[in-house]
Amino acid sequence: MTRRYPILKETPSQTAGPYVHIGMNPNVTGIHGVYEADLGAAMKTGAVHGEEITITGTVADGMGSILKDVVLEIWQADADGLFNTPGETRGTADPEFSGWGRAAADLQTGQYRFDTVKPGRVPWRDGRLQAPHISVWIVARGINIGLHTRLYFDDEGEANSEDPVLTRIEHQHRVPTLIAQKTGDGTYRFDIRLQGENETIFFDM
Amino acid sequence: MKNTPDPHAGYAARDRAWHPPALHPPYKTSVMRSPSAPLLSLPTSLGEETGPVFGQAMLGDMDHDLVHNYAEPGESAIGPRIIVHGRVTDETGRPVSNALLEVWQANAGGRYRHKKEGYLAPLDPNFGGCGRVLTDEQGFYEFRTIQPGAYPWPNGGNDWRPAHIHFSIFGAAFAQRLITQMYFEGDPLIPLCPIIGAIPQKEAVQSLIAELDMTRTVPMDARAWRFDIVLRGKRQTLFENRLEGL
Numbered sequence: 001m002t003r004r005y006p007i008l009k010e011t012p013s014q015t016a017g018p019y020v021h022i023g024m025n026p027n028v029t030g031i032h033g034v035y036e037a038d039l040g041a042a043m044k045t046g047a048v049h050g051e052e053i054t055i056t057g058t059v060a061d062g063m064g065s066i067l068k069d070v071v072l073e074i075w076q077a078d079a080d081g082l083f084n085t086p087g088e089t090r091g092t093a094d095p096e097f098s099g100w101g102r103a104a105a106d107l108q109t110g111q112y113r114f115d116t117v118k119p120g121r122v123p124w125r126d127g128r129l130q131a132p133h134i135s136v137w138i139v140a141r142g143i144n145i146g147l148h149t150r151l152y153f154d155d156e157g158e159a160n161s162e163d164p165v166l167t168r169i170e171h172q173h174r175v176p177t178l179i180a181q182k183t184g185d186g187t188y189r190f191d192i193r194l195q196g197e198n199e200t201i202f203f204d205m
Numbered sequence: 206m207k208n209t210p211d212p213h214a215g216y217a218a219r220d221r222a223w224h225p226p227a228l229h230p231p232y233k234t235s236v237m238r239s240p241s242a243p244l245l246s247l248p249t250s251l252g253e254e255t256g257p258v259f260g261q262a263m264l265g266d267m268d269h270d271l272v273h274n275y276a277e278p279g280e281s282a283i284g285p286r287i288i289v290h291g292r293v294t295d296e297t298g299r300p301v302s303n304a305l306l307e308v309w310q311a312n313a314g315g316r317y318r319h320k321k322e323g324y325l326a327p328l329d330p331n332f333g334g335c336g337r338v339l340t341d342e343q344g345f346y347e348f349r350t351i352q353p354g355a356y357p358w359p360n361g362g363n364d365w366r367p368a369h370i371h372f373s374i375f376g377a378a379f380a381q382r383l384i385t386q387m388y389f390e391g392d393p394l395i396p397l398c399p400i401i402g403a404i405p406q407k408e409a410v411q412s413l414i415a416e417l418d419m420t421r422t423v424p425m426d427a428r429a430w431r432f433d434i435v436l437r438g439k440r441q442t443l444f445e446n447r448l449e450g451l
């Protein structure tokens with residue numbers, strides 16, 4: 001017989017609150033000398049494989065106001081579609097690329113920025129290749145449980161059109177909320193809307 | 206017969222009725238920051254079942270000692286000295302080793318060291334308010350700090366946060382990523398807090414309240430509080446007659 005058996009309950013989530021930077025990006029809020037550098041601030045430690053890209057954007061609330069206190073984390077494959085983690089069994093990921101980044105939005109403008117690489121394609125559960133994408137996790141004051149979404153690329157039209165996640169979304173008119181816009185050579189824009197018109201698709205996964 | 210994880214099973218879905226909902230109007234900021242469309246349910250895949258892994262080498266010697274990690278040499282933070290310890294397991298009861306815990310908190314007077322902080326309680330020049338620690342092989346962790354103070358916040362006309370420590374926790378998978386807050390047994394502010402009030406079930410609230418642990422208290426030095434953490438677990442297939450043995 002098959003059954004799911006969570007025998008313990010997951011620890012309930014609570015908001016990261018307005019002072020999340022103290023714990024996750026202390027140098028951003030002027031706490032220097034405890035951690036040499038903020039964790040996740042640099043995703044590249046040397047010459048990396050593939051195309052280096054920059055992603056910038058903002059996170060807006062249901063009134064359209066830009067969040068100044070939001071923190072984003074991303075997790076992605078390297079240019080060859082491999083994850084830099086011991087759980088990766090398909091090969092060895094680029095050792096100079098961590099695949100994980102964390103950025104606090106600018107405390108004045110609300111802009112966030114990741115300097116990363118364009119990810120390769122990773123298989124879905126059934127083996128079909130997913131389009132290049134980045135997993136995104138968003139926490140802030142007022143967010144009771146971190147929000148998961150995905151960032152895809154508008155210059156990957158063919159891969160996007162066959163992506164196992166994008167194609168199963170019932171409300172196809174919302175798919176563009178998951179797609180970063182190319183704004184120049186190696187630069188993309190990805191704005192997130194928490195609520196209301198053009199609300200970003202968030203996943204329970 | 207063995208209980209073998211099914212590699213295609215992925216992580217068990219989150220029990221959304223156990224976690225606080227995105228929208229909880231008494232916590233006013235949640236009103237405009239909560240998605241209005243339902244979350245889109247997806248099974249986990251490689252990108253959610255993997256995650257960054259951190260090592261002891263990237264931590265400093267003082268990272269788990271908030272009493273001293275911001276203090277001038279020979280000085281220490283002001284406040285009741287405490288040890289916070291516990292175990293990180295997943296929902297199946299397995300210990301989560303090498304889990305990175307990042308913690309942050311107000312000082313003993315309830316004041317945060319942050320640009321946006323407006324409470325008039327004084328800063329402690331020897332307290333930064335952040336620390337981090339990795340769990341050991343068996344999932345255990347421990348850090349030292351001072352007991353944080355309660356503080357007022359602009360929400361209702363007179364809302365006060367119970368004393369708490371914020372925790373950011375990394376398991377082995379991005380799907381397990383969690384931020385929560387630990388409270389202290391016996392704090393009368395706990396039932397009044399609109400942020401805690403977002404959690405629907407009493408048992409869930411209870412699981413965020415650390416217990417005074419006299420067995421780990423160091424005489425003439427520090428009281429100890431125990432706070433266990435549970436992260437999401439993988440779905441498993443197993444034979445029913447093995448259930449009891451778990």
Ligand SMILES: [Fe+3]
Pocket residue numbers: 017019311366369371
């Ligand atoms: Fe707080």
